[in-house]
Amino acid sequence: MSVDKANAKNMSESQRLQNLSEDELSVELVSSDITAFLFVEISRRYQQQIYYHCRNLLLSHDDADDAAQNTFIKVWQNANQFKGESRLRTWVYRIATNESINLIRKRKPTIDFDEAQPEMADMITEDLYLSGDDIALKLQKALCYLPFKQKLVFTLRYFEDLSYSEIAVLTSTSEGALKASYHHAVKKLEIYLSVLR
Amino acid sequence: MDLENEKIGPAYNAPDSYFKESESRLLQRLGIDINSPEAAAPKIEAIKPVEVLMKVDTSGIQKRARKQDPLTSKSVGVDKDVDSVGKVEIAPLTFTTNENPEWVNFSAISEETTGLSGSLNITKVTYGDLLNPVAESIQIESVESEIAKIETIEEVVLETEVSEPQEEFVVESIIEDESKTPESIIIHEVPESVGLDELESYIAPINAQKAPMVEEIIVEEEPQTINLDAPPTAFAPIAGRQKESATPGWLGIAASLAAIVAAYFIWNAIQPPKAEEAMATELQQDEPTLIESPLDEPISPKDTIPDGLQLVEPLLTGEMPKYKEPNVYTIIDAKEMPPRTKRALEDLEDNGLATFDMEDEMFEELDFESL
Numbered sequence: 432m433s434v435d436k437a438n439a440k441n442m443s444e445s446q447r448l449q450n451l452s453e454d455e456l457s458v459e460l461v462s463s464d465i466t467a468f469l470f471v472e473i474s475r476r477y478q479q480q481i482y483y484h485c486r487n488l489l490l491s492h493d494d495a496d497d498a499a500q501n502t503f504i505k506v507w508q509n510a511n512q513f514k515g516e517s518r519l520r521t522w523v524y525r526i527a528t529n530e531s532i533n534l535i536r537k538r539k540p541t542i543d544f545d546e547a548q549p550e551m552a553d554m555i556t557e558d559l560y561l562s563g564d565d566i567a568l569k570l571q572k573a574l575c576y577l578p579f580k581q582k583l584v585f586t587l588r589y590f591e592d593l594s595y596s597e598i599a600v601l602t603s604t605s606e607g608a609l610k611a612s613y614h615h616a617v618k619k620l621e622i623y624l625s626v627l628r
Numbered sequence: 629m630d631l632e633n634e635k636i637g638p639a640y641n642a643p644d645s646y647f648k649e650s651e652s653r654l655l656q657r658l659g660i661d662i663n664s665p666e667a668a669a670p671k672i673e674a675i676k677p678v679e680v681l682m683k684v685d686t687s688g689i690q691k692r693a694r695k696q697d698p699l700t701s702k703s704v705g706v707d708k709d710v711d712s713v714g715k716v717e718i719a720p721l722t723f724t725t726n727e728n729p730e731w732v733n734f735s736a737i738s739e740e741t742t743g744l745s746g747s748l749n750i751t752k753v754t755y756g757d758l759l760n761p762v763a764e765s766i767q768i769e770s771v772e773s774e775i776a777k778i779e780t781i782e783e784v785v786l787e788t789e790v791s792e793p794q795e796e797f798v799v800e801s802i803i804e805d806e807s808k809t810p811e812s813i814i815i816h817e818v819p820e821s822v823g824l825d826e827l828e829s830y831i832a833p834i835n836a837q838k839a840p841m842v843e844e845i846i847v848e849e850e851p852q853t854i855n856l857d858a859p860p861t862a863f864a865p866i867a868g869r870q871k872e873s874a875t876p877g878w879l880g881i882a883a884s885l886a887a888i889v890a891a892y893f894i895w896n897a898i899q900p901p902k903a904e905e906a907m908a909t910e911l912q913q914d915e916p917t918l919i920e921s922p923l924d925e926p927i928s929p930k931d932t933i934p935d936g937l938q939l940v941e942p943l944l945t946g947e948m949p950k951y952k953e954p955n956v957y958t959i960i961d962a963k964e965m966p967p968r969t970k971r972a973l974e975d976l977e978d979n980g981l982a983t984f985d986m987e988d989e990m991f992e993e994l995d996f997e998s999l
Contacts, residue, residue, distance in 0.1 A: 438663070441662070441663070441665075467660045467661075467662055467666075468662070470658075470660065471651075471655070471660070471662055474651060474654060475651065478647055478650065478651060479642075479647060482642065482647070482650075483638055483640060483642075486640050487638075487640075492640075492642075496650065499650070500650070500653070500654055500657070503654055504654070504657065504658065507658055549967075549971065552967075555639070559642075560640050560641055560642040560643070560646070561639060561640060561641070562637065562638060562639055562640060562641040563641075564636075564637060564639065566636055567636050567637055567638060567639040568639050570631075570636050570639065571639040589631070590638055617631050617632065620631055621630070621631055624631075625963070626963060626965070626967065626970075
């Protein structure tokens with residue numbers, strides 16, 4: 432009987448967290464220590480977004496998987512450091528971006544993030560879980576011709592639909608610089624897409 | 629193409645099974661069991677990653693540690709738990725032969741045994757003593773003579789000359805009575821030249837009458853007291869000497885000279901090149917620009933170019949290097965060019981092998997500022 436009661440209590444707790452909005456989830460995380468149920472709810476809510484975000488930056492499935500796993504491990508370990516001053520999604524995205532950058536540095540210690548990495552374009556078509564959309568693959572290849580910062584801003588804005596204010600918090604950059612950077616990225620990509628056939 | 633108006637979807641599409649597997653893998657790495665009753669508990673420290681749970685227990689190493697004073701040879705236990713209670717004194721190590729059976733630290737023997745508040749008699753017996761034990765043996769007694777324990781240790785060293793190069797030891801301890809005489813040690817020293825047969829002939833009577841002979845030696849010999857305050861000497865060999873090195877002395881001198889010569893060449897090789905200013909200063913000192921000449925000597929034009937003007941000599945004599953036309957190529961259809969070709973052209977330009985003039989000016993309208 433006690434086991435059944437515990438299971439019923441767990442189910443109700445899980446159900447309650449699923450019905451919370453993102454802001455309510457943030458309040459829940461700030462007001463009390465993280466529980467296993469709260470962590471599972473956060474990971475389920477952002478798992479796919481974080482994976483695709485890491486995949487857009489890293490291109491490789493294995494690297495994206497590693498970065499996403501490390502992201503949620505850090506969420507679990509540092510949950511008490513979340514103060515609620517930004518959206519919960521922004522906080523998780525920032526951790527994921529840092530993990531991706533760390534992984535890139537580990538793979539290529541001499542990388543210059545101000546330079547494009549066009550040689551990475553060839554590895555896109557040889558990996559797992561591709562959508563099969565040709566124009567989407569061309570866009571991913573064109574992204575390799577952008578400097579990392581422009582690529583990051585474009586990815587967050589175009590694919591993840593983050594607002595400029597969120598990206599500004601995430602990248603510690605002013606919104607004006609972000610808008611200019613995004614504009615340059617879009618212009619370059621349009622040219623590259625017309626060249627890449 | 630207008631990216632803003634024509635929304636392009638993501639290029640990746642992972643199945644739900646991957647995300648479920650990824651979630652279970654994540655929970656496993658963190659040690660979270662969502663079905664356990666503790667899953668709703670807000671105590672995050674109770675559940676930690678596997679890496680944190682793996683902790684090395686070093687308590688056993690700490691408890692076994694012993695600290696030995698090199699001067700007094702006394703051992704003191706090192707244990708954090710016990711030290712918090714108070715200082716713990718561990719009894720000194722009892723006398724024993726060294727781990728290397730060829731050596732005995734005589735200074736360590738006296739220091740160790742004095743820690744027992746007793747005395748030690750050490751009797752050193754040479755091979756000559758073995759043949760005539762009463763006349764040549766040496767007995768050593770310390771100041772204190774009353775001790776409750778008698779321990780007689782005999783060490784007989786046998787060195788075989790036939791096949792085995794190592795020394796053979798026979799160490800026997802005989803405890804006779806715990807209340808009579810002070811502690812005695814008899815050490816028999818045997819030179820390398822003594823054969824096995826001679827030693828066996830000696831050991832036989834010792835084995836037959838071991839105790840009386842020891843007592844006889846102790847009684848009849850004039851005792852020699854070991855000064856415990858004397859500085860500890862080096863380990864004294866009981867049997868045999870270490871063989872001297874076969875390397876001749878001149879080889880060491882030659883090696884030293886070779887090292888000095890090598891160091892000289894290495895030092896010259898690693899010296900930084902002289903700075904341009906220093907070289908210019910040297911040139912000015914070597915070749916003064918103002919040539920001192922007597923005033924009465926007439927100055928006449930010369931056909932040859934004076935020294936120091938070698939650099940401009942080709943200009944003066946009209947020998948100019950041939951001008952090389954740059955490789956400039958005009959490309960009209962840069963927009964139509966495949967990316968690999970474009971990259972190859974960029975490499976050529978970067979290496980200074982060619983210059984390409986893009987007629988369509990595809991990149992000039994963009995500003996390449998980064999964030």
